[in-house]
Amino acid sequence: MWIFGYGSLTWKVDFPYQQRVVGxxxxxxxxxxxxxxxxxxxxxxxxxxxxxxxxxxISEEKQEEVMxxxxxxxxxxxxxxxxxxxxxxxxxxxxxxIIYLGSETxxxxxxxxxxxxxxQIIASAAGPSGSNKEYLFQLAQTMRSLNINDNHLYSIENKxxxxxxxxxxxx
Ligand code: BEZ
Numbered sequence: 509m510w511i512f513g514y515g516s517l518t519w520k521v522d523f524p525y526q527q528r529v530v531g532x533x534x535x536x537x538x539x540x541x542x543x544x545x546x547x548x549x550x551x552x553x554x555x556x557x558x559x560x561x562x563x564x565x566i567s568e569e570k571q572e573e574v575m576x577x578x579x580x581x582x583x584x585x586x587x588x589x590x591x592x593x594x595x596x597x598x599x600x601x602x603x604x605x606i607i608y609l610g611s612e613t614x615x616x617x618x619x620x621x622x623x624x625x626x627x628q629i630i631a632s633a634a635g636p637s638g639s640n641k642e643y644l645f646q647l648a649q650t651m652r653s654l655n656i657n658d659n660h661l662y663s664i665e666n667k668x669x670x671x672x673x674x675x676x677x678x679x
Contacts, residue, residue: 627667
């Protein structure tokens with residue numbers, strides 16, 4: 509079984525895996541529409557829209573344990589869906605994996621919001637897993653290190669940095 513990491517799973521891997529492959533899925537967008545503000549995947553109007561991330565191969569004997577761990581870590585707010593994964597390495601062929609998405613029907617889903625509003629929340633919010641801005645900066649840093657372009661992510665990162673600079677100038 510393969511699982512797709514597109515948020516904290518791209519840098520915080522606290523379960524056993526056999527292989528890690530960088531690549532993308534199509535027909536989705538990465539959005540900060542889960543409270544906290546953390547990212548989820550939302551279906552895109554453009555079937556060719558890509559979300560880059562990292563696929564992890566889980567051995568058969570660890571599958572149940574890893575899924576239970578992720579359900580707990582993500583507070584049961586996500587549903588699992590199979591999609592095609594396209595590896596970055598041209599020599600590899602696409603294969604099917606599982607994505608976790610915080611759908612509109614889950615009780616934690618916040619729905620669409622403007623980037624400015626999201627940035628304001630991220631600049632000041634903290635949750636049980638730490639500060640929201642550290643999550644954003646870590647995600648943006650990880651995507652940059654993988655040479656991945658994500659306009660929504662980098663735009664929110666810039667907005668949060670400006671908000672923080674403004675706050676620091678006033679104090
Ligand atoms: C993530 O990348 O943040 C993630 C992936 C799978 C399940 C939950 C979260």
